[in-house]
Amino acid sequence: MxxxxxxxxxxxxxxxxxxxxxxxxxxxxxxxxxxxxxxxxxxxxxxxxxxxxxxxxxxxxxxxxxxxxxxxxxxxxxxxxxxxxxxxxxxxxxxxxxxxxxxxxxxxxxxxxxxxxxxAPTSAHQWGLVGSLATGYDDNVRFSFGDYFLDDDPYLDSFYFVLPDGKEYFISEKGYLYSLDGEIVMPDELGIDIAPFIEKPNTTFIESTALVKYNYIGDRVTWKNNLLIRNIDNYDFSDYDKLLYKLDSELVWPISSDKEIGVQLEQRNQFRGGQPQIKSSAIKLGYRFFFDTSEWHVYGQYMDRTFETIEVKFGDFSYTNYGFDNTSWALGVEWNKLFYNNRLLAKVQFELKNNDASDGLNYQGGILKTALVYQITDEWSAVGYAHFFQQDYKQSDLENVYGLEAGSDIASIDKSLRIGAKIEYQMNEHLSTFLSTDWGERSSDIYWGVHSNTVRIKLGFNYEF
Structure with missing residues (x-):
């Protein structure tokens, strides 16, 4: 900024x-x-x-x-x-x-x-590389925030498992089993123990990240490129290991000293347990204008995503998350402001989304992100943030997808909240260490009652080459 x-x-x-x-x-x-x-x-x-x-x-x-x-x-x-x-x-x-x-x-x-x-830049071509290595604890690796792709860590949230005889069942939060043809049974009737499925799968993990940056600074245009590679290996539940590749490229044209326009292209590929899970492409058009210590960014985004069918083994059973395609449009505004001699940065972002999915579960949603970044000293900095996401589904879509009668009593709102904090110490020009933690909660009735939460904590190092 x-x-x-x-x-x-x-x-x-x-x-x-x-x-x-x-x-x-x-x-x-x-x-x-x-x-x-x-x-x-x-x-x-x-x-x-x-x-x-x-x-x-x-x-x-x-x-x-x-x-x-x-x-x-x-x-x-x-x-x-x-x-x-x-x-x-x-x-x-x-x-x-x-x-x-x-x-x-x-x-x-x-x-x-x-x-x-x-x-004056020493060169029109600027390269950078930042590496990060961290270890942490996650008390619920199955936790899913929002629409699977709100942040860089979409979580698998599956609803079905398959018995050895090939029959599929959905596990309700109350411990019942629902078959796809509407049969409702108790687990003991089938002679199976579903406790491992409804308990929180907690684990320690190792996270490694590499961020490669390339910028071209010209007289009339700036070209910014970032390649993010992030891998998370869980000590337990390796089917929930994650590997993410994210590439974004943005062209920025200054209109005047305090205004600029930009267009950004983005490509993401996510793997879960070694299997392809999500692939997305997006384009974003934005307009930024600057004041003495603040910045406004207004943008529109179009995204096309493909969710692959993925199966997660669990003992003699397996979860199945069926694939689908969807497209989404978003309009957003972002505000950044510096306070206290430029030591405190406040960030607020609000976005409206419209999502069309091939499985019929379409929604309109709103995202609110807030953050405070405080430079305590030249070495110490602290960050606090909160993300809220609400999805509103059409009653008619839910009735069609789940085969319900018109006018059925079914909830249509899905809410997610994540709150986190991070403290970082800059050891020297290149090396820093950090400690972060976050808490997340999701409340949704459209998936037969998904109410879950998670707590994560992470300790690691960043090195800028």
């Missing part, structure tokens, strides 16, 4: 000294109201509005040195160093310029040269 920092105190001292000089005084007959308005914007830190008024004022009276100076200072706040430099060079040519003012202008020019060297 772009941030604009205040220039050093020397700028304020320079302005004060120049206010006293006749050659920098305003001509009161020339648009004094516009200049006063510009100064009011400067006092409030509204640099874009101030720049527009000062540019107009200077175009009307190019010899107003005070206006030119204020315009240069304002453009430095907007990081328009080339424009500010040209105005300061023009002021330096003024013959009646006092020595102390000329000296201060030289300081400003030196500062601009340093800033330009800092912001």
């Amino acid at each position: 772009k941030t604009i920092k205040k220039t050093p105190l020397i700028l304020g001292l320079l302005v004060t000294s120049q206010l006293l000089l006749p050659c920098f005084a305003n001509n009161k007959n020339d648009n004094i109201n516009a200049f006063d308005q510009a100064m009011q914007h400067v006092e409030r830190g509204e640099w874009v509005a101030a720049e527009a008024l000062l540019n107009y004022q200077l175009s009307q009276s190019p010899e107003q040195h005070r206006v030119r100076l204020e315009l240069a200072l304002t453009q430095m706040q907007l990081t328009k160093y080339s424009e500010a430099k040209s105005h300061l060079l023009a002021l330096r040519k003024v013959s009646e310029l006092p020595d102390n003012v000329r000296f201060n202008i030289e300081l400003l020019l030196n500062e601009i040269n340093e800033k330009q060297q800092q912001v």
Whole structure:
């Protein structure tokens, strides 16, 4: 996110000294109201509005040195160093310029040269690699958050298992067995123990992650690319091991110093227990605009997903999650804001989704994500976040999918909530260590009563090459 920092105190001292000089005084007959308005914007830190008024004022009276100076200072706040430099060079040519003012202008020019060297990329091509290794504990690896693909860790949530004779049953939360033809039986009637199916499958795990980054920074466009590879190996329940490949590529075109548009393509492939589980492709169009310490992002996204049929072995039995295809449209807005001398970052994202699935379970949903990131010291940082997702299904769709009569008493809302925190310590320029934990809960009646929760904790290291 772009941030604009205040220039050093020397700028304020320079302005004060120049206010006293006749050659920098305003001509009161020339648009004094516009200049006063510009100064009011400067006092409030509204640099874009101030720049527009000062540019107009200077175009009307190019010899107003005070206006030119204020315009240069304002453009430095907007990081328009080339424009500010040209105005300061023009002021330096003024013959009646006092020595102390000329000296201060030289300081400003030196500062601009340093800033330009800092912001100028050493190369248009930038590569990066971040590796992460962590170990943790998950008390429910079957926990499913939302529509399986809300975050980078979709969880398998299966409803059926197959007896050795090939007959399929659904396990209810109350311990009953439902066959696909409507038969309801008790487990002891079949001589089986379903306790392992309804108990939480908890396990320790090892998580390894690699993030490869490549950026191209051009004069008119920026091209950002990220390849994420994440693998989770469970000590128990290896059928729930996960391997994710995610590639996203974004082109960004700046419209002005505070606005840009972008288009992003994304491809994900998820494997569960060594088997392909989910494949998705997405395109996102976005518009960003920036203020002094905040950013707004408005976007629209189209996604096409394929869920593969996947079977998970469990002793002599097996779970089966049947595959389907779906497409979704989403409209969202994201807001980021810095507080407390840029040490606290607040993030809020809201998204509306419309999902069409080949299995007939279509829904409209809403996603709300919030986060706070606090830089405690140069080494310590802390993060807290909460994600909420609600899906609303049509009554008629549920009746058709489950073969129910019209007007049946069936719930149509699926809710998920996840709350988490993370603390990180930067050991040196490349190495950091972190501890994170999160709690999740899902409440859904459309899947015959899925009410589950999970707690995870993770300790690991990040290394940036």
